[in-house]
Amino acid sequence: MSWSIYTNSTDRKQLALEESLYFTGNGYIGIRGNLEEENASSDSIVGTYINGFYDDVPIPYGEKMHGFPDYQQKLLNVIDPQSIVIWVGTGEDREKLSLLTGKVVDYKRALHMDKGFSERYIHWRSKQGHELKITFKRLASFKRKNLFFQQIFLCPVTKNIPIQIISSLNGNVTNYTNPNDPRVGNDASKRLFVKHMKQQNGQSYIELQTKVSELSVAALSELKVHHDHVTYNHFMQNGELISKATFVLKEKTTIGKRTFFADTLRYTNLEQTLGLAREEASVFSFFDIQTEQQDYLASFWKKTDIIIEKDHSLQEAIRFNLFHILQSTGQDGRSNIAAKGLSGEGYEGHYFWDTEIYLLPIYTMTNPEMAKKLLFYRYSILPQAKQRAYEMGHSQGALFPWRTISGTECSSFFPAGTAQYHISADIAHSYIQYYLATDDVEFMKQAGAEMLVETARLWMDVGHFTKNSFRIDAITGPDEYTCIVNNNYYTNVMAKQNLRWAVKICTFLQETDTECWGKLKSRLNISYKELDCFEKAAQKMYLPVDEKLKINPQDDTFLQKAKWDFKHTSKDKYPLLLHYHPLTIYRYQVCKQADTVLAHLLQEDEQSEVVMKNSYDYYERITPHDSSLSTCVFSMMAARLTYLDKAYDYYLQAARLDLDDVQGNTKDGLHMANMGGTWMGIVVGFAGMRIKESGLYFRPQLPTKWNKYTFSIQYKGRMLHIIMTKKTFTIELLKGSPLLIHVWDKPVQLINKEVITNSVSRGMLNGKSIYF
Numbered sequence: 001m002s003w004s005i006y007t008n009s010t011d012r013k014q015l016a017l018e019e020s021l022y023f024t025g026n027g028y029i030g031i032r033g034n035l036e037e038e039n040a041s042s043d044s045i046v047g048t049y050i051n052g053f054y055d056d057v058p059i060p061y062g063e064k065m066h067g068f069p070d071y072q073q074k075l076l077n078v079i080d081p082q083s084i085v086i087w088v089g090t091g092e093d094r095e096k097l098s099l100l101t102g103k104v105v106d107y108k109r110a111l112h113m114d115k116g117f118s119e120r121y122i123h124w125r126s127k128q129g130h131e132l133k134i135t136f137k138r139l140a141s142f143k144r145k146n147l148f149f150q151q152i153f154l155c156p157v158t159k160n161i162p163i164q165i166i167s168s169l170n171g172n173v174t175n176y177t178n179p180n181d182p183r184v185g186n187d188a189s190k191r192l193f194v195k196h197m198k199q200q201n202g203q204s205y206i207e208l209q210t211k212v213s214e215l216s217v218a219a220l221s222e223l224k225v226h227h228d229h230v231t232y233n234h235f236m237q238n239g240e241l242i243s244k245a246t247f248v249l250k251e252k253t254t255i256g257k258r259t260f261f262a263d264t265l266r267y268t269n270l271e272q273t274l275g276l277a278r279e280e281a282s283v284f285s286f287f288d289i290q291t292e293q294q295d296y297l298a299s300f301w302k303k304t305d306i307i308i309e310k311d312h313s314l315q316e317a318i319r320f321n322l323f324h325i326l327q328s329t330g331q332d333g334r335s336n337i338a339a340k341g342l343s344g345e346g347y348e349g350h351y352f353w354d355t356e357i358y359l360l361p362i363y364t365m366t367n368p369e370m371a372k373k374l375l376f377y378r379y380s381i382l383p384q385a386k387q388r389a390y391e392m393g394h395s396q397g398a399l400f401p402w403r404t405i406s407g408t409e410c411s412s413f414f415p416a417g418t419a420q421y422h423i424s425a426d427i428a429h430s431y432i433q434y435y436l437a438t439d440d441v442e443f444m445k446q447a448g449a450e451m452l453v454e455t456a457r458l459w460m461d462v463g464h465f466t467k468n469s470f471r472i473d474a475i476t477g478p479d480e481y482t483c484i485v486n487n488n489y490y491t492n493v494m495a496k497q498n499l500r501w502a503v504k505i506c507t508f509l510q511e512t513d514t515e516c517w518g519k520l521k522s523r524l525n526i527s528y529k530e531l532d533c534f535e536k537a538a539q540k541m542y543l544p545v546d547e548k549l550k551i552n553p554q555d556d557t558f559l560q561k562a563k564w565d566f567k568h569t570s571k572d573k574y575p576l577l578l579h580y581h582p583l584t585i586y587r588y589q590v591c592k593q594a595d596t597v598l599a600h601l602l603q604e605d606e607q608s609e610v611v612m613k614n615s616y617d618y619y620e621r622i623t624p625h626d627s628s629l630s631t632c633v634f635s636m637m638a639a640r641l642t643y644l645d646k647a648y649d650y651y652l653q654a655a656r657l658d659l660d661d662v663q664g665n666t667k668d669g670l671h672m673a674n675m676g677g678t679w680m681g682i683v684v685g686f687a688g689m690r691i692k693e694s695g696l697y698f699r700p701q702l703p704t705k706w707n708k709y710t711f712s713i714q715y716k717g718r719m720l721h722i723i724m725t726k727k728t729f730t731i732e733l734l735k736g737s738p739l740l741i742h743v744w745d746k747p748v749q750l751i752n753k754e755v756i757t758n759s760v761s762r763g764m765l766n767g768k769s770i771y772f
């Protein structure tokens with residue numbers, strides 16, 4: 001149950017949306033669900049992407065100021081392997097199999113999240129009366145990263161059907177553009193050019209090179225019809241390599257098309273790499289590869305699945321979201337998770353803070369090895385972050401780019417881009433969380449300590465001591481509707497953690513490994529005086545509370561502004577960013593997304609319950625959730641404040657955001673951060689899990705509409721299984737040594753299995769005793 005999504009829509013207007021929903025990827029390649037037989041349809045966005053494969057594109061400015069980036073990277077739509085056109089009949093009467101012409105007797109499309117492939121079934125009758133059933137299957141292999149495999153299964157209903165298959169490998173590709181939407185690229189220029197193209201022994205090979213970054217990508221493709229009497233014909237046509245296969249369909253026939261991809265970011269000899277990958281995979285059928293795929297996924301689901309009993313719609317959404325996150329996750333230390341994953345071109349394939357705050361927690365808690373790869377990616381771009389800090393006038397530290405692929409800043413709109421300095425603290429936070437969840441000291445020695453020190457240095461340079469407090473001016477917090485402010489609460493509280501942990505980790509190394517500490521200290525030129533300054537800045541960090549409202553002001557001037565007139569803003573004016581000049585928006589109290597509320601979620605020990613609650617109530621009223629990164633946070637924080645119904649309602653909105661195309665732009669790609677928020681919504685939201693220096697904490701609750709949820713996590717080498725029902729909260733220690741945890745702040749010694757019943761009071765909240 002709930003392992004697959006289905007559609008039988010043949011509506012052209014839904015095509016682009018379905019291409020995102022049914023995309024197949026493996027963290028390296030991502031291929032939109034374009035229809036094999038209609039690949040170039042005008043309603044489509046044809047797309048094949050390689051994680052992190054980009055060109056440098058010049059940024060045109062009317063008025064260019066100092067420190068504005070000259071170039072941005074753009075994820076490229078690379079060689080298209082998808083097209084397989086099927087002609088039925090002969091001579092002038094032959095017809096192209098299509099969902100638009102002839103008679104579609106039956107049609108169904110599915111994506112199987114447990115088996116890792118997608119399929120389409122068409123029962124079709126041509127105008128001439130030929131009738132056949134076709135199943136298209138496709139997958140991007142998780143175990144063989146270079147391989148995209150398509151299989152067609154033809155089953156004749158009428159006798160002796162003349163068939164011609166025209167399969168193409170297309171090197172004539174450009175990116176999708178939409179000049180009216182700032183969330184999609186608008187540069188229509190061609191960025192990939194043919195370097196090499198050939199056909200040999202029935203194999204098609206194309207190598208393309210980018211215009212500026214001088215990177216190359218290659219694909220090798222091969223079509224095989226499993227039929228005794230088939231005639232092949234291979235030729236070249238306008239940048240496409242075509243393989244034609246002609247035969248008479250008398251009985252069930254299988255056709256396989258294997259396409260392999262490689263690029264010069266990862267490989268030195270592309271042709272050789274692809275030749276080897278082909279050789280290794282050629283003995284395996286689609287079924288073999290699909291079995292491998294299923295094994296891989298069985299292990300993924302064992303660690304990551306969340307089960308919500310008897311709620312099919314949510315269960316489907318959770319699995320759908322987790323599956324697409326996996327399909328989009330770079331696992332090689334040199335790529336990451338783009339805002340739209342590998343499903344589309346929205347945000348031009350850039351990596352944002354989305355990974356660290358919304359997606360990494362999943363891997364940190366279910367698959368730390370994969371988390372480490374993502375953390376290493378950030379470490380690999382530390383030199384560029386230091387260079388960027390220097391360009392921005394800082395004398396020290398690392399300023400990570402707001403959006404990037406190869407490490408340099410790609411944002412041309414600095415108020416809601418470069419000014420979001422919090423990304424450096426978000427990255428530091430993800431390192432701290434990883435360390436607290438794994439005790440991976442080696443990793444901290446290798447990369448973590450350096451990252452924490454270099455990011456902490458940034459705060460010392462951008463901030464300053466005034467009136468006995470440490471303040472950070474002229475930056476932008478997560479809320480992109482309020483820009484360039486002083487003392488954004490979120491940024492200050494995250495910077496505080498960053499500074500404090502830089503000191504902690506240095507002290508720890510000094511006490512436990514003097515050799516390592518000695519090397520680090522001299523390599524990074526760390527002095528004890530510097531560490532004292534970090535500590536002092538953390539202690540004195542300015543985190544004001546408005547005395548009257550008893551809330552944390554989002555920044556120094558936020559509460560002085562007029563409130564946005566929500567009453568007279570019609571629904572069609574949202575998202576506001578598409579209808580108002582930024583300055584208009586900046587003048588009002590209106591939040592695009594969770595900001596202070598997110599700060600409370602991540603740093604709950606910095607404020608009292610009352611301030612967190614009042615802040616939630618206040619900011620909720622002025623947040624239209626114009627960013628998909630918002631509702632999941634409001635759900636989790638609502639759960640934290642025991643607003644259970646609210647938490648549930650927000651959770652529903654977040655969980656099916658892409659499946660139901662709630663924001664109307666899923667055609668440009670899936671909203672990865674929100675998808676991560678769905679996993680967090682259960683684990684961090686309803687189960688109330690927090691990883692702190694003092695241990696693992698839970699505040700479990702169950703929405704009234706549910707009977708039960710379960711999930712597993714890994715923590716410091718242990719595996720825990722959690723079951724929440726109406727009556728009990730159970731934690732099983734499946735692997736590892738006993739552990740002291742906290743449930744509603746009460747210590748619980750976990751030896752084997754602890755069942756905590758609802759007779760235990762979980763304390764007082766808002767004057768009421770709370771039981772579970």
Ligand code: BGC
Pocket residue numbers: 339347352353354478480592593627628629673
């Ligand atoms: C949000 C950012 C986010 C970006 C990419 C924007 O709409 O405001 O917080 O990082 O989308 O997902």
